[in-house]
Amino acid sequence: MTKILNYRLKPEIALDEANFAAFVTNKLGAEAHWKLLKRSIDARSRRVQVNVEIALSEAGEDPRPFAYQKPQNNVADKSEVIIVGAGPAGLFAAMRCIELGAKPIVLERGKDVQARRRDLAAINKEHKVNPDSNYCFGEGGAGTYSDGKLYTRSKKRGDVTRILEILVAHGSQEDILVDTHPHIGTNKLPKVIEDIRGTILSRGGEIRFDTRVEDFVIREGEMKGVKTQDGSIIEGIGVILATGHSARDIFRLLQTSGVKIESKPFALGLRVEHPQVIIDQIQYHCDTRGEYLPAASYSLATQTQFDQVQRGVFSFCMCPGGFIVPAATADGEVVVNGMSPSKRDSKFANSGIVVAVENEDLKAYESEGDFKALAFQTEVEQNACAIAGGTQSAPAQRLVDFVKGKTSTNLPDCSYQPGLTAVNMREFLPESIYMRLRDGFKSFGRKSKGYYTNEAQVLGVESRTSSPVHVPRNRETLEHIEVKRLFPCGEGAGYAGGIMSAAIDGEKCAEKLIEAYLDTRT
Template identity: 55%
Template sequence: MSTLVSLSILPNELENTDYILKAALKKAAINPANVADWRIRKRSIDARKKPVKMQLQVEIWERGDLRESLSKFESKDVSNAPTIAIIGAGPAGLYAALRAIEAGLKPIVFERGKDVKARRRDLAKINKEQIVNPESNYCFGEGGAGTYSDGKLYTRSKKRGNVLKALEWLVHFGADEDILVDAHPHIGTNKLPKLITAMREAIEEAGGAVHFDSKLTDLIIEDNKVKGLEINNETKYEFKEVILATGHSARDIFYLLHAKNIKLEAKPFALGVRIEHQQEVINYIQYHGETDNPYLPPAAYSLVVQIDGMGVYSFCMCPGGIIAPCATAQDEVVTNGWSPSKRNNPYANSGIVVSVTPEDLPNYTPDDPLVCLNFQKEVEHTCWVAGGRTQQVPAQRMTDFVNGVKSKDFPKTSYQPGIVSADLNKVLPDLIAKRLKKAFVAFGKKMPGYLSKDAVLHAPESRTSSPISIPRNSETLEHVEISGLYPCGEGAGYAGGIMSAAIDGINCVDAIAKKYAL
């Protein structure tokens, strides 16, 4: 057993390890001569008042204490093992494949997009030429949406599985051990591709396979059991177990399942805008004017308020970040945000979104599982039209939006395709725009200086989560009607980010292993 000690220190004291250890030993009343090892286990910022403090959890091992080593991926040769199909090479799919190898199963991964290296060329075309490849973009391709949209690893999903193990696997494949310490761990878009490549290579070295440019176009089902699948409208494969980890933007999969009368359900989601401030403004607000402290990282924020019966909240806040074009079709626009590992860009951006339930929508009927998806699509298409039918997005200064005035000009934006002035009160649906307007006023009171003419809204932020859930048995994790089909991750409605998706991938493989008594 180890001893855990909580400390509150100044940011400049974080690098003074001798001071930290001495303070922790004093607080725990431990004799320094008995210390075998120690580490900072958790680290977070307390900016509730001035001066800003660092909150630490220090773990100390005395002589005779047992210290567990980090979890590592345990590879084995599965070349001749029973096979399972995994649709999608995002975090859910990759973690499912790695866990399958540990369990003695051979994973065959089918990914509609390209590998991380080839994928970059398609991202460049979106940014520079405003051409969207529907199979290779910020959402589709090796590593999924997380690879090129920030790599935040924070999750509240403590009950869904072993979060620490999932983080430790990332360290095993090359991530910095800081992700095990920070309260809000983050890898960064610039570092993730190397990790994703290492994961794929481990899958292939163990005898598994990862196929790119391989889009699921049909599921072969007989007597309510999975028999196989079809890829790219031509090649058929036999599989008895299929993990469906296609992500929240694979709309063709939802339409495919619906056409085959496979049960789907509309689910709550959120929709709004992505707002951008100068990072120094957020630093000034959050650090109470303490902006010249080199030991403080770029500041983040988290906001939430109830407006007219709906929650409005910040989503995927990116300090020192960039706004990215995340459309998956040419006739829509979608925004998201990401940060490099150092978070050293001059802008801070965040989604500000309104919670929407199926019942909130004007054309809601209980028997239509696609109602939220279609609403989401309509907003993205309307914004595409308002932006000039390119990947430019309609935009508005925050104060102009609140006052109902079209912006005459803009400060510089990080969104590469560019922005077009529009009154978002008229572009966005009333149920979204009216609540956003009230929320910004409320947020300006919570964070004086947040409601600013220099902050710019980019519309829409619409892919916060899947607008559809694919129901599954809580014990077997199979679809409630189709044996052998495992709805998994964000696209199925069982995750809300990289870590929860990864954990769900592990859970689905564990269910298959249990089925086969492996």
Template identity: 60%
Template sequence: MYIKEIILSPEQAFDEVHALDHIRNVLNLKSDAAVRIHKRSIDARSKQVKVRMQVEVFGNEPVPPRVKYAVEKLPDVNGARRAVVIGAGPAGLFAALRLIELGWKPVLLERGKDVRARRRDLADINKKHIVNGESNYCFGEGGAGTYSDGKLYTRSKKRGDIYRILEILVAHGASEDIMIDAHPHIGTNKLPKIIQNIRETIIDKGGEVHFNTKVTEFIVSGNELKAVKAESGELFEGESFILATGHSARDIFEKLHQANITIEAKPFALGVRVEHPQQTIDKIQYKCDDRGNYLPASSYALVHQTHYKGKQRGVFSFCMCPGGFIVPSATAEGEVVVNGMSPSRRDSRYANSGIVVAIELEDMEAYEQYGPLKGLKLQKAIEKKAWEMGGKTQTAPAQRLIDFTKDKRSTDLAETSYQPGLLSVDMKEVLPDFIHNRLKDAFISFGKKMKGYLTNDAQIVGVESRTSSPVRIPRDKISLEHISTKRLFPCGEGAGYAGGIVSAAMDGERCAEQIVALYQE
């Protein structure tokens, strides 16, 4: 086998029936030659959009399977040593799978509902403005990623084997395309079934999965975590505990603090969602009025360094969702939070992205009295203001983009993908000055980098506040065990050690491996 690099047109590269024939023609191979796409990425830097590909060409040897991970080879862990995993997001699910692979029995606790039952609660948020504090876009099987987008790219290549994570997802029903695309994406419509398949693997191999099981107490003896208690009063004991509760489980941070388990404030980011017509972004990126039937909805990544009152802070795009929707992501009544998602086909008329400002510890001085929870308190205060300005429902405050940069309240708003609806406000009444002014500066800069981006056909929707956890649960850099509480392994986004589905999954695997390494004997 050898790898060749070639360039095809989008019509050739994304032709589901004849793509391999086009590859053979370019390489001058026989019509029956065995070829397979290894990597694929879109190059839109010139006027003529191209698709760059790495292609595997096989000689007489058999074509090996792309996916080597085999669910059927996992051991049965009934009766094996128990590790309790708190949280069934990507970190918790992949930790549970890895524990099984290493011969341990995972006991997975999830405060929310299973992935199918969550749908009714999401419908209630969108249509009735009712927020279920235990079942929403953030809480429930699969975590925030299940119904938020399903992007699978990460810069955290040193944290683990990205390819392995993608293999496991394919083994549970994802398309093999995620293993070849430069920016892989599953889609919110397909992720639920994959998550359900992972849960079934865990149970089939002897693990336990408990839904509607909210942890309310940590039982510590000496300096060791011995058990956790659920709201029902049920006690869950284990030889070790992986805490993978996500960035929005605020009550967990507060319970840890009350139990004198060390936590600390950390930098995070907060801002807004900006929504454009997808056609506008396509025109900018592909330099054409119509992308046609073969090019996918285009995306972008932007960053700008701002200066305000002598302090430099970055402003950057986050979780860009081409052909997507803005969704309500509050986890409690009395707050408005927005996020983005895309279905697998990315065929919505809208493109949206978080545009967020980096917030450092010194920016939280007004909340210093809350100690390690100061960032959380700042976050909550802004979300409450967004709720109040939106009319004390899940209606979100919004402003047209040029109007925002000119501090002008919009007389009307554009159509939107955000189902609960928008209310025109002056966003400087929602956002603190140090965030508001940096966003204005950044949007003007983005308009210069992408001609046509700064337009009143776009609008901002507030607030995008759950980009990452404002709290870190400190752990040893090597063992991954909590710095002062033994047998507790903080994990994933909520613990402050990941930033997306893949990085959280890799962190979950690493924590499982360290439990076995430290406590196997």
């Protein structure tokens, strides 16, 4: 029999392994069998506390059994499923295919996690963007080198615990099973991705890097396979399309191939960076957070009015103790994103602050049809690049200067390696975006004293929040509404918003494809 116990503890007890073990031993005795189930920081009052949940069980009973086991079967000679993209959706789809007896062939336009590092260095140091290998494209997808946060609100979509257990089984720290906002860290996630690759290959699956899809093989209304850049035709029982939110060439290819797509709302704005100590002071109500509390994070949202229309302004992908990184996928555009190492020990805190962009906001782009949101996104990114000098240098402005429409005479230290160019953001941001961000920052300053300060600065642009294109699929079968054997998946198709939800969606698409077609290969 298992008994659940809940405690509210000081950070120095709950967040220090030795102190916590001593506390439990003192409370329950040295012979007690217990396991930590949940842990969350409560900073709502001036005295920060940590809520912990412990399972106390009888000897030999595991109160939280580890259900996931790596697959032992070999699928080398089984029916083949083509998976386009090796991000979380594609990789988890591949592992689920193996479990269900199909052979995944994963096609990734970018490089493996280690080779990819050289291309990231070239962006930061030489301002050279490899369109196939960058912070968005390559093994593990955008999340591999941009944080590894595992928080999700999509618990209704699937088994979150299963995804976390798979990550732990492939090398992630077990803390992600108990923390309210689990985080692996961009320094540790690449090794986890490598181990997942090892599982896929060892069980008979294939992963082909530097393999860009340039055409689809569609016959009689069914997706039979794909054609790659070297002219190879690869066919299987179905195709899982898991390309991520930045695969613009794939979106265009879908349209020219007669596959229905749609414009989709997304969000666009800037990334704001504060000294981490300011965010700690705001969130923890103290001068310094001390050695036990982690770098503080925040979540902010407000409603703004412009041209008699209300739109939300909200924080996105907040990275405590982190860095701002260049996320462009082509030369001539500037895109920024955030990441944090596992210790979150940078002196900076950054977050996207973005504005909801709805289809009715895109009237000037109606001639672009299904690509109107994409055209809007691209234009802002290119304008940001042009105003900052045409390289990966990011346009930047001190926060109060931004709100007042004043070009900053100088800029504070920043974590963004390619460098900054002081500009007036209003010169390239659409007026509706600028005005809403301006009002949003003022609102955040009223809610969080100390947030609105010229010690902070904003960088442009945060534009890859989600895909600007939606690939419609049947709600029950997860198959494209018109093209059979095509399973649009993950962020790129508009069905996920991060590592966890993408992984869950990848598994579901694999399950549906195999349920429908495993025994009908032609």
